[in-house]
Amino acid sequence: MSKNVAEQLVEMLVEVGVKRVYAVTGDSLNYFNDAVRRNGKIKWIHVRNEEAGAFAAAAEAELDGIACCAGSCGPGHVHLINGLYDAHRSHVPVIAIASTIPTNEFGMDFFQETNTIKLFDDCSYYNQVATTAAQVPRMFQTALQHAIHKKGVAVFGLPGDVAELEAVESVTSMQLFNNKPVIRPSDLELNDLSALLNSEKKIMLYCGIGAAEAHDEVVALAAKLKAPVGFSFRGKMGIQYDNPYEVGMTGLLGQPSGYHAMHEADVVLLLGTDFPYVNFMPEKNKIVQIDEKPERLGRRAKLTMGLCGNITDSIKALLPLLEEKKDENFLKSQLEFYQKVKERQQVYVNDQGEENKIQPEFVAETLNRLAANDAIFTVDTGMCCVWGARFIDGTGKRKMLGSFNHGSMANAMPMAIGAALAHPEKQVIALCGDGGLSMLLGDLATIKQYNLPVKLIVFNNRALGMVKLEMEVDGLPDNETDMINPDFALVARAMGFKGITVAKPEEVETAISYALNEDGPVLLNVMTNPNALAMPPKIEWAQIKGMTESMAKLMLGGKMSEVMDTIKSNYKHLGEVL
16 A cells, blocks of 8 residues: 655654654644554654744753654744754754645745745754655655754755655665764874873863763773863763762853863863853963864864864773873862862752742752652753752763753753653653743643653742843843742643642752652742842952942832842852952
8 A cells, every 4th residue: 555755754753763743733734643643653742832842852852862843834833943943052863844835835925834944944954845755755864864963953844735645765775874983083183182181280171061971981081180070061960970070060050160170270171062151261271172073173262272083982092192190289179179169059058048038059959869860850041050050960860951052941841841751761850940931831731731740840039030140240230030920830730730839948848859759740839039149150340340230220229128138148159259
């Protein structure tokens, strides 16, 4: 019996390991939807917004290597855009099927017409529209190869009328070539690098997501060089655990220890990181960068050397060329400083806050302590990223997902949907901001529809907290950052699952423990302190001056109570400034 194009596409998706399609069905997608139903090996996940579907697919792809989402013509395409940007910038393989209007209506300003080539070009490695059945298998195989090997988004445009055509067998290869080549610098480059590292005394390693699979190699390299190890947020879960040389993060979310080690070193070795904040990079020491993508070399800092290589392969080839260092003074001083930073961090945890002003650091630390050793965390952009970065520890089995490159609000809840569907055996915990959750609130219904045991921890500070801080350090009084929120616990109950408001610090541990042990989904609406600040590891005079100016403007504007609350909530920061 002959099959149609839609059935052919579904068979190809099954072949490469796709388990789900995240989509809102609709006219031009209907034949594809029906093919998914009849095949039975892929589950159609009915999200409420295609943006949520794209975020969910991005999470699944990061965890398992491939995922798929879809959007029907016009608005369905536009809704996909934000989640696809996130997936593409995070370098995770996502296939997006963009069904379109009938081919005979192209270019006629037809109902719901969009130009998918223009629309998706900036957030994909492959982006084409098939207009004949013969094109489909070859184009789709090419799309899959681009997504998996380039690590990003591939968009396949599928007109509704093409989907129902009789399928044509491809005249070219149809299998997926899932290669894993060895990539490392040349012998000459490795010799030059080893000569540099052997000649310098103080070396620091800074690792990104590209080094996440090279944990053991990084630790062995640090041991030989007596080098402290810092990491980016995306690199944290893969590098921090069982690492006696780690000194934390730097950057906006990091700790002073990571920043200090990077600036005190003679040589900083950047491993698999495209860390974007150049103002946190050292300027006076030697910097060497190793990355699989040579186009990234040197775009964040002035390099002494820039080398192309997979981090695992490169370190394995480098280690035999290195002399083991005997002097541990630099390493010991950085580890001692890191210990002091961690002790100071406990001040934030010990100050639990008060009713309706629970300290978010205390909430995050409690969550870290009670969560499973192999939990999957998702974090909203903003203050939730700060609390996740500083208080959720890597164990070697935990995962942390977020919009770390694109920086979108609203990602934590839909990413938790993708994570929970892909790994029902794992604890999935979303650290949600009230602003982020509000954006895609409707997809709480998706959690209920599939009865996903997601735990949503809402850090409800009634404000766009990070934006508020940004305005204040620039000397601006915060304006239109406050939020009048619904009762999120009541919203969860209206959606059909358990919602609990936590207003007092003494309720936090019991509530989190209850949520984590409950079989189904639970939303904890935690009333956190709206005036809690997240101080960066590098504090400049301009920031202090800006905060002072903004507080003065608030007082002159009659907001004296807000000023006093901010001061009282953050007296513990004074030790970092003075």
